[in-house]
Amino acid sequence: MTRWLAISNRENSDVVIRKHVWGVPKRYANTIGRVQPGDTVLVYxxxxxxxxxxxxxxxxxxxAVTSGVYEDTSRIFTAPQKLGDEVFPLRITLKPIKLFDPPMEFKQLLEHLQFITNKQQWSGHLRGKAMREIPEEDYAYIMQAAETPRD
Structure with a gap:
C-alpha cells in the first residue's frame, strides 16, 4: 500500500469530498499510473x-483508492487560470477515510514530516506536482494529528 499526497486547490478538494474522485492532467500519467486500489490519498x-x-x-x-486509473473528460474540476481549459481527465475513485473539519494547517505538521527535508523552503517539495508519494511514517503522523482537537 502506498501513501499519496494529492496537491490541489480548495475548489477541487470540495469536488473530491462531494464526488469521491481525484483527477490529474495527462502529463502526470506516469505518477497517477502508479496509484493502485488500496492506496491512500491525503488532499493538500x-x-x-x-x-x-x-x-x-x-x-x-x-x-482510500477504490479504482484503477480511468479517463473521463467531464468538467467537474476547476482549473487554475494558468492551466486554461484543463479537465484533469486521468482519474481515480476514492472512498473517504476521514474528512478533516476544520482542515489541518499544513505548516503546523512540517517539523515532523520526513518527506519535507527543507523545512524553510518546504513548498518546493510540492510545487509543480499533482501528486507525490509520502512515507508511511508521515501518513501515520498526520492521521494521529487528525485525532487531536483543533479550533
Missing amino acids: VGQKIVDRDVLPPALTGAF
Whole structure:
C-alpha cells in the first residue's frame, strides 16, 4: 500500500469530498499510473486569500483508492487560470477515510514530516506536482494529528 499526497486547490478538494474522485492532467500519467486500489490519498490545498482573510495551506481529508486509473473528460474540476481549459481527465475513485473539519494547517505538521527535508523552503517539495508519494511514517503522523482537537 502506498501513501499519496494529492496537491490541489480548495475548489477541487470540495469536488473530491462531494464526488469521491481525484483527477490529474495527462502529463502526470506516469505518477497517477502508479496509484493502485488500496492506496491512500491525503488532499493538500494551498493558501488562498478570500477578501482580507488568508486561508493557510491545509489538509482536507484522507481517502482510500477504490479504482484503477480511468479517463473521463467531464468538467467537474476547476482549473487554475494558468492551466486554461484543463479537465484533469486521468482519474481515480476514492472512498473517504476521514474528512478533516476544520482542515489541518499544513505548516503546523512540517517539523515532523520526513518527506519535507527543507523545512524553510518546504513548498518546493510540492510545487509543480499533482501528486507525490509520502512515507508511511508521515501518513501515520498526520492521521494521529487528525485525532487531536483543533479550533
